[in-house]
Every structure is written in C-alpha cells, then in structure tokens.
Amino acid sequence: MSGIPxxxxxxxxxxxxxxxxxxxVALGILVLAGAATLRHVxxxxxxxxxxxxxxxxxxxxxxxxxxxVKTTPGVTDARIVPADEMRRLLQPWLHDAALTSALxxxxxxxxxxxxxxxxxxAALAQKLAAAAPDxxxxxxxxxTRDLLRIAEAGEAIGLAVFAAIALTxxxxxxxxxxxxxxVNRDEIELLHSLGATDGFIxxxxxxxxxxxxxxxxxxxxxxxAAVIVGILKGAPPVVPFVSELRLEPADWAVLALVPAxxxxxxxxxxxxxxxxxxxxxx
Amino acid sequence: xxxxxxxxxxxxxxxxxxHDVSVSIEPGSFHFLTGASGAGKTxxxxxxxxxxxxxRGFLSVFGQDVGALKRRxxxxxxxxxxxxFQDFRLLDHMSAFDNVALPLRxxxxxxREIRRDVTAILEWVGLGDALQASPRALSGGEQQRVxxxxxxxxxxxxxxxxxxxxxxxxxxxxxxxxxxxELNRLGTAIVIATHNRSLIERFPHARLELTDGxxxxxPGAGSRS
Numbered sequence: 057m058s059g060i061p062x063x064x065x066x067x068x069x070x071x072x073x074x075x076x077x078x079x080x081v082a083l084g085i086l087v088l089a090g091a092a093t094l095r096h097v098x099x100x101x102x103x104x105x106x107x108x109x110x111x112x113x114x115x116x117x118x119x120x121x122x123x124x125v126k127t128t129p130g131v132t133d134a135r136i137v138p139a140d141e142m143r144r145l146l147q148p149w150l151h152d153a154a155l156t157s158a159l160x161x162x163x164x165x166x167x168x169x170x171x172x173x174x175x176x177x178a179a180l181a182q183k184l185a186a187a188a189p190d191x192x193x194x195x196x197x198x199x200t201r202d203l204l205r206i207a208e209a210g211e212a213i214g215l216a217v218f219a220a221i222a223l224t225x226x227x228x229x230x231x232x233x234x235x236x237x238x239v240n241r242d243e244i245e246l247l248h249s250l251g252a253t254d255g256f257i258x259x260x261x262x263x264x265x266x267x268x269x270x271x272x273x274x275x276x277x278x279x280x281a282a283v284i285v286g287i288l289k290g291a292p293p294v295v296p297f298v299s300e301l302r303l304e305p306a307d308w309a310v311l312a313l314v315p316a317x318x319x320x321x322x323x324x325x326x327x328x329x330x331x332x333x334x335x336x337x338x
Numbered sequence: 339x340x341x342x343x344x345x346x347x348x349x350x351x352x353x354x355x356x357h358d359v360s361v362s363i364e365p366g367s368f369h370f371l372t373g374a375s376g377a378g379k380t381x382x383x384x385x386x387x388x389x390x391x392x393x394r395g396f397l398s399v400f401g402q403d404v405g406a407l408k409r410r411x412x413x414x415x416x417x418x419x420x421x422x423f424q425d426f427r428l429l430d431h432m433s434a435f436d437n438v439a440l441p442l443r444x445x446x447x448x449x450r451e452i453r454r455d456v457t458a459i460l461e462w463v464g465l466g467d468a469l470q471a472s473p474r475a476l477s478g479g480e481q482q483r484v485x486x487x488x489x490x491x492x493x494x495x496x497x498x499x500x501x502x503x504x505x506x507x508x509x510x511x512x513x514x515x516x517x518x519x520e521l522n523r524l525g526t527a528i529v530i531a532t533h534n535r536s537l538i539e540r541f542p543h544a545r546l547e548l549t550d551g552x553x554x555x556x557p558g559a560g561s562r563s
Contacts, residue, residue, distance in 0.1 A: 242427070242429070243429055245427075246427050246429065246440075247440070247444070249387070249389065249416070249421060249423075249427075250416070250417070250421075250440055250441050250444055250488075251413045251414070251415075251416035251417035251419075251441070251444055251445075252413060252444050253410070253413045256444070335409075338384075338389045338390065
C-alpha cells in the first residue's frame, strides 16, 4: 500500500524527539563502554594479583627461599629483586634519592605464578616456614580484594544504569508516540472508518516516526563514538597495573548493538502504542 | 445487502434509543432516513457502517452477521461502504486529490489508476480544477463534494450519507442529491440521513422515518425504491 502521510510534527517537537533519542543512545553506549572498560581493569588487576606473588626474606636466607619457592608446583619462576630495582620502585613514594639509597631494604623475591594452576598460598607459606623461618609470603590478596570489589561494583552499577536508561528510553518513546498519536488522532480515526486495518494504521504511523528516530540514533552513536575514541586515545593510563584503557572488538560489537537495538525498540514501542490506540476504535 | 431484524440499541446502561428496528436495504435502492434531531439517525447509520453493534436483535451487512463478526473482518467490509460524514472529515494537511485518493490507497491500488480515478471523480463532482487545493481553501459546498468524491471513488456497494446537505444552501443541496441519484443509477445503494424535509420532498425515493426510536418505512413521492 502507498504511504499515507500523517500531519507533520511541529519543528520543536521533532527536534526534541531527535535530541532525546540521541542522548539516550549516547548515554547507553557510554555507560556500556564504561562497564566494559571496568571489566578489563578488573581482569588486569586479577591477572596482576594471581600472576605475581612476593616473598620477603633476609639476605642470608635468599637462596634457600628461592629454591623452596621454585620447587613448588604452580610456580613458574622466582627471582631476587635487585636492590637497584627496589630503590627505583620506592623513589616515586619517597621523592628523596639520598634517603632511598640509605634505607635498609629487605630482600624481596618476585614469584611468577601459573595462572591456570596456582599453588596454595597456605601450603607455600608452610614450606617457607620450614626452609626460611623469617620469610613472609604476600599474595597481594589483602589489598587488592577491595579494589576488585570496587571494579566489580562499578561494572554492576554501569549495567544497572544501562538498564535504567533502556527503561527510560522505552517510556520516553511511548510518551512521544502518544503525543504524536494525539496530534494525528483525526487521521487515525478517519483511516479506521475508511476500512484501514489496525496493522496498517500502526505501520503507517511507525513509518512516519522512523525518520526522527534514525536521525536521533545516528547522532547519539556518533557522539558516543567520538567521546569513547577521545578518551581511549587521549587519556594517559591512570589505573595501577593497567597499561592502557581499551575496548576489545567484541566490546565494539556489543556497543554497535545499542543504536540498532534502540531503533528496533523505538519502532516496536511506537507500533504497539499506535496499534493499541487503533484497537480501541469502534 | 443490509438487514435489520428487531434490532434494539442503547449506549452503555442508558435507555434504549432504537426499538425493534426491522428493515432491509436492497442493492441499488435509494432511501432517505429522516427524523428529528436526536432521533437516532446517526446511530442507525453507524450500525450500518459497523461502528456500533446492536445491543439486541439481528443485523447483517453484506451477508455477515454483525453480532458474530470478528474484528479482523470489519475493515474489508467497511471498504465496501462509502460514508459521507456530517462534518466532512477532510484532512487539512492533504490536498483534495490526496483526500479522495485515501480509500484507493488503502485498497492498494496502483498510483496510475489512483490518478485516473481520482481525477475523474473530482471532475464528476465539479471540482476538476481544484485537485491540489487544500480543503481549507474550499467553500463548505466544495468540501462536501470532496467528501462525497472520497466516499464513492472506490465504487462502494452502498453509500451512507449523514446530513450531506446540512451545511450547504438549497441549490447546492439539490446538486449534491442529483450526484447521489447519478451514483444510484450506476448501481450503488444510497441511504441519506437528513432532516431537510423540503429538500427530500423534491425527490421520489422511499423514506425511513425514525420517531421515538421506532423506524417506519414510508413511500416516496415517486415509484422507485
């Protein structure tokens, strides 16, 4: 059937509709991108924690400690951290080269762990107690657990905000569709009385709303893409253990689903709303 | 074509406004539906147009029992009925041509055929030079003729007109009724609701008179119908 034009929306209403759609799509993409980035940070932290342990010991027990650690299943390597390297690590915290050089430092052993088959920290601690009683094992769990919890909470909050945005978008589209239906009520009643089916009326109305929705979705996706690329390319990494903020190809694919989903959602909600009104006509 | 058998109607829980209406509208017939304002003429037309269902009795339209009619079957039946509304119901943001083309577009006609048929029907009602005019730019009588053109362009089996001469002067009213007669001669059944007695007395068609919710069939001045 040929298209039957509904009344043109007022320019202000159309502009508002495009802007709201654009902002919803941009917010949705940005929140999801934030959640994905946090997930990568979380993973990087987990790897940093599970891949590397530290053993503090005395210089006298250093070799015995390394030998005990290296023979433990699940340990891939163990090395004594050179004093220069330790001082370099301390430098940013103490800001005083002379003090750093004068400071008495313990002997640290950097232990590499097999991520897939890590050793038991308790068993290794017991083994160390026998080989070098002064050695202390630090699996970094105590201080990173809170960080991981924060990252997980951030990701969960991101997903919750995305769900809230999606729900708000549905309600906004429905409200916009109702406003447009009210403006075009005469046309809808006339088409109905001339023998148009409910599906035809809903389809015509949906087609009329498509242009504004497409414009909003494209604008929102472009805005979000610009912000994400700007942040990923421009911002220096500020998160410990994370060399760069990044999104994987799979993340981009999920983000691309947001505008497609928004368009589909808007069309379905508009159609349902129009269909609901048409069905109430006698 | 349309059969009422002991039909009664009430709005909601209000009093019954049509009682035991029994009448048959045959193909090719011409009837005036008369009665005072508020007598139920529009209600009766709306039942014929499938916009209202009887609260009791039997009504069939094009052989379909309206009481048992599924909603999805209604649009196809409605497309066989032309309706001229009292308030015209023209869409101001569309031209006269596009208003008249609506039923053909709903029926999925090709644009070339739509152009041919709509142009012809607008010429028939004397508006061949106003194809692209906005309804707002037309007089009341011209708007009424656009509404008539829209009602008949898809060649319906029956034309229902609600006070088609209500907002035009006597001369234009007669001209509109002549158009309906022409259409009737081509085979379309006509039912015109009107309370303009002076006008209908000039035409020989049968009258259906509504008084206090009761319908009485009265012969016209001539022998047709």
